[in-house]
Amino acid sequence: MTTRTPLMAGNWKMNLNHLEAIRHVQLLSFALNEKDYDAVEVAVLAPFTDLRSVQTVIEGDKLKMKFGAQDLSAHDSGAYTGEVSGAMLAKLNCTYVTVGHSERREYHGETDELCNAKVKAAFKNGLTPILCIGEGLDVRKAGNQVAHTLAQLDGGLKDVPAEQAETIVIAYEPVWAIGTGEVATPEDAQEVCGAIRGRLAELYSQEVADKVRIQYGGSVKSGNVAAIMAQPDVDGALVGGASLDADEFVKIVRFRDQ
Numbered sequence: 291m292t293t294r295t296p297l298m299a300g301n302w303k304m305n306l307n308h309l310e311a312i313r314h315v316q317l318l319s320f321a322l323n324e325k326d327y328d329a330v331e332v333a334v335l336a337p338f339t340d341l342r343s344v345q346t347v348i349e350g351d352k353l354k355m356k357f358g359a360q361d362l363s364a365h366d367s368g369a370y371t372g373e374v375s376g377a378m379l380a381k382l383n384c385t386y387v388t389v390g391h392s393e394r395r396e397y398h399g400e401t402d403e404l405c406n407a408k409v410k411a412a413f414k415n416g417l418t419p420i421l422c423i424g425e426g427l428d429v430r431k432a433g434n435q436v437a438h439t440l441a442q443l444d445g446g447l448k449d450v451p452a453e454q455a456e457t458i459v460i461a462y463e464p465v466w467a468i469g470t471g472e473v474a475t476p477e478d479a480q481e482v483c484g485a486i487r488g489r490l491a492e493l494y495s496q497e498v499a500d501k502v503r504i505q506y507g508g509s510v511k512s513g514n515v516a517a518i519m520a521q522p523d524v525d526g527a528l529v530g531g532a533s534l535d536a537d538e539f540v541k542i543v544r545f546r547d548q
């Protein structure tokens with residue numbers, strides 16, 4: 291049985307300018323200790339304009355916190371105004387990059403095909419993609435959450451080889467639970483996260499499926515994180531709003547104490 295280190299990632303979304311980001315990382319660094327880093331991997335996913343500052347604080351102070359971006363271009367370089375390439379993120383020593391967050395899918399029309407190209411671009415540049423998948427409220431009401439989410443998984447992983455797939459992070463985020471305070475029950479989270487692992491075993495092998503970390507995201511807070519993390523197929527959390535409060539995010543990192 292593979293042991294998967296939980297990944298607690300704060301997705302700041304479009305919050306915190308670079309000065310606020312420096313302060314925020316410093317607050318986290320004062321609070322987090324070796325025991326935390328031994329038990330959990332901690333990452334912050336910052337706006338592009340913050341990344342150089344976040345890198346400077348994390349590397350300058352030799353923090354064990356990882357960092358990454360919230361999106362990347364599917365292209366390598368060239369005339370793509372406003373885009374940021376995987377190579378640029380790798381040059382900043384980013385570890386992670388989210389791909390296909392529901393806000394990108396909804397507000398920027400990102401399709402499974404584009405997400406697949408972005409997953410490949412991330413791997414090509416040595417970044418670990420956090421592929422975000424999950425159903426909207428209408429799909430949930432119709433009871434089609436598993437089929438919908440697995441179709442997004444299939445699309446995002448199309449033609450991704452096993453040796454890359456086993457290092458990916460999947461974030462299951464039911465859209466109806468994002469920023470709404472409407473957290474999925476631990477059983478809701480397990481139903482879909484378990485199905486995702488089952489599908490990974492079908493697409494690749496049980497060995498690959500057992501290595502992949504599957505996060506839950508959607509209104510995670512210190513008060514609900516422990517029950518969600520107790521589920522066998524949940525290996526971490528992708529935290530939005532609550533990650534902007536350093537004290538609250540540290541409590542989430544310390545989910546075993548809650």
Ligand SMILES: O=C[C@H](O)COP(=O)(O)O
Nearest residue numbers: 301468469508509530531
């Ligand atoms: O990426 C994070 C998710 O969208 C969850 O956001 P939230 O914790 O504010 O609900």
